[in-house]
Amino acid sequence: MKILITGTAGFIGFHLAQKLLARGDEVVGLDSINDYYDIRVKHGRLAETGINSDQVQYGQMVQSTKHENYRFVQLKLEDKAELDALFEREQFDAVCNLAAQAGVRYSLEHPQAYIDANIVGFLNILEACRHFGVKNLSYASSSSVYGLNETLPFSTSHNVDHPISLYAASKKSNELMAHTYSHLFGIHTTGLRFFTVYGPWGRPDMALFLFTKAALEGRTIDVFNNGNMLRDFTYVDDIVEGITRVIDNPAQPATDWIEKGADASRSSAPYKVYNIGNNNPVKLMDFITAIENAVGKEIPKNLMPLQAGDVPATFADVTDLVEDLGYKPSTSVQDGINKFVAWYRDFFKC
Template sequence: MKILVTGAAGFIGMHVAKRLLARGDEVVGVDNLNDYYDVQLKQDRLEQLKPHDNFRFVKMDIADREAMAALFAKEKFQRVINLAAQPGVRYSLKNPHAYINSNIVGFTNVLEGCRHNNVEHLVYASSSSVYGANSNMPFSVHQNVDHPVSLYAATKKASELMAHTYSHLYNLPTTGLRFFTVYGPWGRPDMSPSLFTSAIVENRPIDVFNEGKMQRDFTYVDDIVEGVVRVLDRIATPDPEFDTNQPDPATSYAPYRLYNIGNHEPVQLMAFIETIEKAVGKTAVKNMLPMQAGDVVATYADVEDLKQAVGFEPKTPLASGIGKFVEWYKSYYK
């Protein structure tokens, strides 16, 4: 198939594009290569894709309305995977407009491109952050998520609502995937695995928020990729049992679906740090800090719907995934 992957120079985008190319799809990768973090890392990720004859890269911001419309009209993609976004909870406190531009305006341009060019299926990244103030664990896609605690989370919830509108109005099949704390080789330098590993290696203290009393559902990137590709191949359909008197947030009378992708085994932050310490072979100096605004205490994915739909659930053990990440980190950063 001919597939558009937005955010192709990103952590998850590169891995997804690589997997699609390996199975013989034609991939057009879009990214604006912004400087939210090290641009060299993004360019090095692209180098992993460029040897493939079926890969083409287009430097473009998805918030550029005219450029996106022209790209869709020219390429006539069969399917689209939208992984371009302004990520990060804490950064959304400092630069809210970046989230509106990418996650709202940019996503609108993706939806419009799909609508006007008969795209068969749009799969897009949502986030576990949409669960916000919910404390009923594990998080289920059947729960309402109306209490975000960061603008990042609010924009991801907005993406889900916008997708449903296009599924309803234009019969566009859309599937949203709520990712749970993704880690692995080529990971973002602003995320905890890279931050902790670099600090431990360089003998700097690591910041441990909420005194370490946090839990995260850490999900290895290969599991995320497997879920994304399987979902891409299963075009969203209307739910014949959808009840408008008791609407299910995860499905619809329209061709719309939502799934969690998480390891469904929450890990205490201190245990996560210990796993990195073992892989690196050094003990961290810990700087205990209070809870940060916009953060949540715990995440825990219910993935039963994903398992039922595509016959897959993430299950890479943390020690295995962290071992591969640290091995890549040492190799890449010398």
């Protein structure tokens, strides 16, 4: 297939591009390359896929030096004219939208960034799919949509009408927008609620990166909610395997769907929402212990209260993803953290 992946200078998008290129798909990568976090990591991901950052100019396609079937363009999703021109020129078979303004805490101080990238940008993706014949769209949602829901494990059949951050609200909005376009225009849309993804080339604003950096520099880490957090940490290779299966199996209308009391994750339209997680929540303190094992030293801790916008626990019910697509995560937390720490030491030469 010819696939557009947005967010390929980002963590998950980078790994997904690698996997699809390895199996022979033609991939066009897109990213705004903003400075939300350490730009060196984004440039490093691009270099790993054969994209020389010195050759990147806004709106100009760059050919990979490592993959003949990979090209990259720097573009903002908010730039409707350039995005439409890209869709019209390339005629994609499928689109996987992973580009977004990420981060719960950042949304408390920079709300406009989430409206621009996550709402306006996603609308532009939907409109481009509509007008240029793309019927296969998968996109990133988030476990944060569960908000005030305390029923564990989180199921896609649960109510998600009480988000507690603008980031979460923007992701729930994406699901609603996708359903509208599935119903009106027959676009097959699949949303993926990611649960705390980690692994090599991970985001510098995430706990694993921050804790590993602090440990190797001999600094104290802030541990929120006094360490009484549960997170369904999911290794990036397991996430990418799930995304690939979704791309290969576009959402289909549920022939037995009825409106009254219906499962909100599916529809009479070609629409579906999946949880994609490890289905095995881990205590934050146990996660930190695994990091200490990997780096070979204890990390000093500063226990803090729960931060605004955070939830105390996440736990993914992935039953429908298992039943529909045979998805089954297989990477243990210790193995995943060991791989991350090895990458971190190599990338930062420490």
